[in-house]
Amino acid sequence: MAELRDLLENRRSTRRFDAERDIPSGVLDAVLRAPLAMPHAGNTYDWRAIVLLRRDRDPERWPAIFDALLSQHYVEEAAALVVWTVQPAWWEANYRRNVDELVERGLIDAARHGALLELIAAGPERGFPLVGALAGEAMMGVAAAMLAAIDAGLGATITACRPARLAAALGVPDQAVVLPFGVLAIGHPAAPAGGAPAKPALADVYYAGRWGRRLDPPRGEGS
Numbered sequence: 001m002a003e004l005r006d007l008l009e010n011r012r013s014t015r016r017f018d019a020e021r022d023i024p025s026g027v028l029d030a031v032l033r034a035p036l037a038m039p040h041a042g043n044t045y046d047w048r049a050i051v052l053l054r055r056d057r058d059p060e061r062w063p064a065i066f067d068a069l070l071s072q073h074y075v076e077e078a079a080a081l082v083v084w085t086v087q088p089a090w091w092e093a094n095y096r097r098n099v100d101e102l103v104e105r106g107l108i109d110a111a112r113h114g115a116l117l118e119l120i121a122a123g124p125e126r127g128f129p130l131v132g133a134l135a136g137e138a139m140m141g142v143a144a145a146m147l148a149a150i151d152a153g154l155g156a157t158i159t160a161c162r163p164a165r166l167a168a169a170l171g172v173p174d175q176a177v178v179l180p181f182g183v184l185a186i187g188h189p190a191a192p193a194g195g196a197p198a199k200p201a202l203a204d205v206y207y208a209g210r211w212g213r214r215l216d217p218p219r220g221e222g223s
């Protein structure tokens with residue numbers, strides 16, 4: 001537990017990577033597995049991610065990819081980039097079957113989860129922001145991969161992109177949506193990630209019971 005707390009408290013974005021060092025395959029495997037450990041709505045794993053290794057970079061395709069990644073230098077240095085997409089139509093076509101399996105296994109039942117099952121049977125309401133919902137879910141996986149990379153001694157930075165350009169550069173089909181914030185750059189840090197602003201205090205970002213009411217810091221903050 002202390003290790004997780006240390007990892008969270010010391011994590012910082014890395015914007016200088018060692019462009020000479022690759023990621024050992026066992027470490028990459030652990031990083032790529034981490035998102036699968038996260039919860040998934042309706043137990044439906046709709047996201048797909050594209051792994052780009054620096055050592056396998058195609059010099060002809062790279063300029064378009066780099067441009068779509070906003071030409072940020074650390075992206076060029078990173079040993080691996082992972083680009084997340086979500087598939088809303090695929091999720092909609094598959095989630096009921098996956099929830100049925102949860103019911104069959106006794107994890108969800110009508111007595112305790114009636115309203116949820118009704119909602120699931122009815123399907124997303126018109127106007128439901130499914131892409132946004134799935135993007136949020138996929139970002140949990142991005143975060144898990146980031147933490148797994150840092151846990152393995154690497155640096156990692158979540159990175160913005162131009163989604164339409166990146167989709168075109170990577171051959172992403174129409175049914176998949178590249179996430180505007182869903183790129184993870186990982187590699188060995190070339191310099192300590194210092195100089196970042198301090199984090200907000202708990203009372204800056206949480207309210208107590210209703211909007212705007214100050215949350216008194218739980219005992220232990222800052223200790």
Ligand SMILES: Cc1cc2nc3c(=O)[nH]c(=O)nc-3n(C[C@H](O)[C@H](O)[C@H](O)COP(=O)(O)O)c2cc1C
Pocket residue numbers: 011012013014015072157158159160161181196
């Ligand atoms: C969704 C998201 C997108 C980000 N995009 C970029 C980016 O494109 N380039 C960059 O240098 N940092 C990017 N960052 C890193 C943030 O600037 C950074 O998390 C923030 O300054 C807090 O610093 P820390 O991560 O070192 O704690 C991004 C972070 C998130 C969560």
